[in-house]
Amino acid sequence: MTSIGTGYDLSNSVFSPDGRNFQVEYAVKAVENGGTAIGIRCKDGVVLALEKLVGSKLLKKDANKRIATVDRNMGVVHSGLLPDGRHFVSRARDEAASWRSTYKAPIPVSSLANRMGAYVQAYTLYSSVRPFGITAIIGGWDAETEVDVDGAVGSGPKSGSGGKTEGAKQGGPYLYMIEPSGLYWGYYGAATGKGRQAAKAELEKLKLNPKDGDCISLEEGVKEAARIIYVAHEDSKDKDFELEMTWISAVNGPTKGRHEEVPKELREEAERLAKIALEGEDEEEEGKMEE
């Protein structure tokens, strides 16, 4: 690395002469070693999936969940330094709770991403702290139905000003990814961690842009997510991993607008299909070799 020995990488909040913050770049390196995490924004929901690398045979299977719930309708999956991720989630939950106490309504996913982006960015500004060693993917569903104010009693006046636009579309699926620099964008599909290159290549093949029509459904998304995690794992095949998947659907969908674990049967089915798809690919490659 060219930065080593220049002295500009010793402290956070210090620019190098060519305008880089090396501590942030090192934090990105920490993320690049983590298990692959992806998020897919589908027509009727969001899927989050994680390649959870199992560090020891002594760890209980399917325990120690890594994808966290924030409020009721959002999930966070992260790759990189685990404790940093835990702190990130804890802060996200506090932000969601504080939004509720102010506005008496759940925080929109975009606002949570904005607040968490600002929070992560603040950790690049001071020499007393280091940047977050994680990239986090936030997925959620903003209710498309009329939501009562928290603690509301009664229905209020039937007439009078409401300040609402008739027929305006509200809510829907949202997906954001926040990097150690605090940079965040909204995505159709997001991937981070060790296998991100392979995962991104797969995500780009999916139909995710709703403007192009026939955007994939949540159930298809679950199957694709499982397959992509298996594809991304190909390069580190020697290591054991568990697939962790959660989803958030519309209010009238399977999770009723909540962030939940994908049911065991569906996950196992998705894993079975993923394994078949991988075997198929291997055979094709072998076929080409023979030609």
Next chain:
Amino acid sequence: MNHFPEAWGRPRDDIYGSYNPQFLPNSHAQQSGHPTTHTQSPIVTGTSVIAVKYKDGVVIAADNLASYGSLARFTDVHRLKPFNKKAVVGFGGDVSDMQYLDRLLNSLDVKENYSHGHDDAESDKALMSAKNLHTYLSKVMYKRRSDFNPLWNALLVCGLSEDGTPFLASVDLLGTTFSAPTLATGFGAHLAQPILRRVVPDEAASKALDKEAAVAAVKECMKVLFYRDARSMNEYSIAVVDKSGVDLKQKEKLEGQSWAFAEQIKGYGTQTV
């Protein structure tokens, strides 16, 4: 007459001199010159909540009225709040304190779900039971009364306990807890409770009671309460909690009213005698 309630019952200034704020903490003496006071009486109120345990679950009901003193101010206020699949809370007393508690329970539910998988029998076991919820609420209520700042409510917490048996208990603004096979708060404690006790005198009777009989008893009591309680209305909410979850109806109307009895009793309608 002095129309400021905060002055009532205090020593007269012309005899004892005005209140000496010198002994108060600085923060108070500078701001108001009076000791801190908290809620002395509720403002917008809900009346009785009644509930009965039966063999598989609990039936609970409360009408949809929020009164402002004797004025029937809001007529679509739902005073039964489902917490999860296993628990419902019924609120009597101050409506704004009910809203506070509802938000508190909402944030509690959000926290409960952080480590909670999804909708299946296995995760249901980990749900907070009605018994857990009652313990929690009783501690909140007792803490507030000990701060001399009570939440002016009488609550019935009903549903299932951890082992799946029906659960019903109350907690009031003093943090007093009580449990029985039939319970009623407010005016209902005087009017509905004796009727309910006739149907369900003890735990054994409650274990023999079926759902239909329990619902019928509760509906009958709601009717009697509407006849006699001047802070009640004829639209009410009723919930049944059992193993299949919470079945909440919020727009029930009283059926089969008969006001014939009123003619023989002083105080009803336009009697002149």
